[in-house]
Amino acid sequence: MTDKIDIAPVSGKRDLDAFIDLSYRLNANDPNWVPPLRADMVELLTPGRNPFHDHARVQYFLARRAGRVVGRISAHIDELALAQPAEQGMGPGTGNWGLMEAEDEAVMHALIGAAENWLREQGMTRVVAPLSMSIWEEPGLLTMGHDHPPMIMMGHHNAAYQGWVESAGGYQVAKKLYTYDLDHVREGFPELVNRIVAMGERNPRIRIRRVNKADFENEAQIIIRILNEAWSKNWGFVPFTEREKSYAGKKLKPIILEGTNMIAELDGEPVAFMMSLPDINTRLIHMGGKLYPFNWVKLLWWLRNPKCENFRVPLMGVVTRLQNSRMASQLAFMMIEYIRRSAAGDYGARRAEVGWILEDNQGMVAIADAINSKPNREYTIWSKSL
Template sequence: MADAITIRPVDGRADLKAFVELAYRLNADTPHWVPPLKSDVYELLDAAKNPFFEHATVQLFLAERDGRVVGRISAHLDHLALEQPVEQGMGPGTGNWGLMEAEDEAVMHALIAAAEQWLREQGMTRALGPLSLSVWDEPGLLIKGHDHAPMIMMGHHKAAYRGWIEGAGYSQAKQLFTYDIPIVDGFPKLIDRIVASGERNDRITIRPIDMDRYDEEASLILSILNQAWSKNWGFVPITDTEVQYIKKKLKPVIYPPINLIAEYDGKPAAFMLALPDINEALIGMKGSLLPFGWAKLLWKLKRKDWNGGRVPLMGVLPEHQNSRLASQLAFMMIEYIRRWGVGTMHATRAEVGWILDDNQGMNAIADAIEGDPNRIYAVYEKAGL
């Protein structure tokens, strides 16, 4: 008879440590898993530091078998997500779970059942996950791309988790794509012509973020993001407190030449952010800055040579969306990022995403620059809790 599995809420510092540490133990032999900094994980889960908790209720669970911790999961309600239109994927009655790790399928099923029970007790009728924790953090389960390491701010999961989650009665609600972009030899000639046409247009200006006005510039970008993504599946608005938090977190990895604002007739119209792949530095640090990891990370951040980078976010104001201008601005910004990335960072690869599977405009842009969908993440749902 199999040993019984016990699920219990995280209670106190020792439990929180067990919750965090479990991921490092279970993924120690997972190919291409990049250990996140433990300090970042603790901060993610700290209601006093992470402004997500200002509009969310979160419960963490541990699974134990024979006195050993063998799994973990979060169950949470994003109260701003509950206010969104149902047709956009969230809305009333939809709760979430995420941050799941499990030794085997039985443990995973027990964890998901516990998360569902907690969501039912909060009045939820539908579960959507994994979201770890917010849709703006690491949404989705990796279902394609286990053969290479993720780039900055992207998740990586055991391949077996897909079957375990689907075996718990979940179906895919949405897929999120990332694209591997060929950058060394440039983009197709058609893209070059589109970019050159934009450069001749006096109404278009593409400029780097002004770090002397960083707070103002970052606030502008996040304002455009809130407007540009407001109709997207899964959208939850970024609050003013979160804007301040994100600005602080991103500043150390902002290189102005690859973080761009597009203006049309002198007014902001779009933006594109690109980040160096810090995972290159993290992969050998085992989640700790001690004893010398901090020096390695700081050294890397001060240099401009990175093998790769990722474009995690792009936004176009609603009045320009679904237009030729929107595509032209996107092509211009990504070409400028490519030029600097190859010429100054000496980058050899880049990644764009994540992009929703039904975002026809952005998927078409990725196709036009010959992007390869190298990683796919699935967000799962179960109705009728």
């Protein structure tokens, strides 16, 4: 076999199929890798189906040795990210790469080089990576926590990839993201948290209500409006477009369980939310990325009468004027306690995962500490001048 590595842009359906198929082959022997549904991967990568492409320039690359596919990578530029302040991580001249898979270090380096060259040709002067593909999808490379499967909508990567990225040259850590493991969902939270929740329940200004799944499209609009405001100053933030709001609502509705998502109102106004999702990965890990011919029946049956031991809390937000206040913390503790009660009582939850959380988000880290959760997965994002 020749050592020559050929890198070429993805062109046509056959190449796109090869791009998608590679991850299943390279990760087949990792018991903790969760095969994504192949239909979801096609949707993610296809303009017109994934609204990310409405405001992004994207190029996929395949690496081959002697005609055999041995690696892949995406290079992309989010026009909305370019418009963000540079001090928040993105900003003018910043492109990204992601979705990388490689058989070995030489292939990884060649792929990263191809992505960097494409970004330079597009006028970019800096890269922040990996993002697969938006900050709202699967940001970062797993650098701690390879010994257990990821929960829903979190990535899992070959442990060797960290060293291969670091040896590519010029990459500096830009940010670390953490998920926090909560293994005592049924037992409840410490007494201090219980007292804070009880105080909030006596406050007539506060109302914690369940998200109404029957009106989920409108509820999703409320949630994303709060999210766009709450996260607007966060590192890496990119706002949701109107089309992305609708898309997210339709994608999430089938896995939204009654009673496990909350909106907090203050004086009748929605001011905070907390989202919780059942860990559907416990089902997907056995499906090999395929719904047909029979897996869709199993999944549909489970969604109609779900019992789920694992939940993930991926998102929480509070309007800007309340951030860093006692009220914000109180609302957060109330929402997570109400979610805990429903998840444990109605669906049999035993464990939850909170995050991702930025390493320097002191408010969320403090909340995670207060409920006695511990970091269990770390994702790293690097940056480099081009």
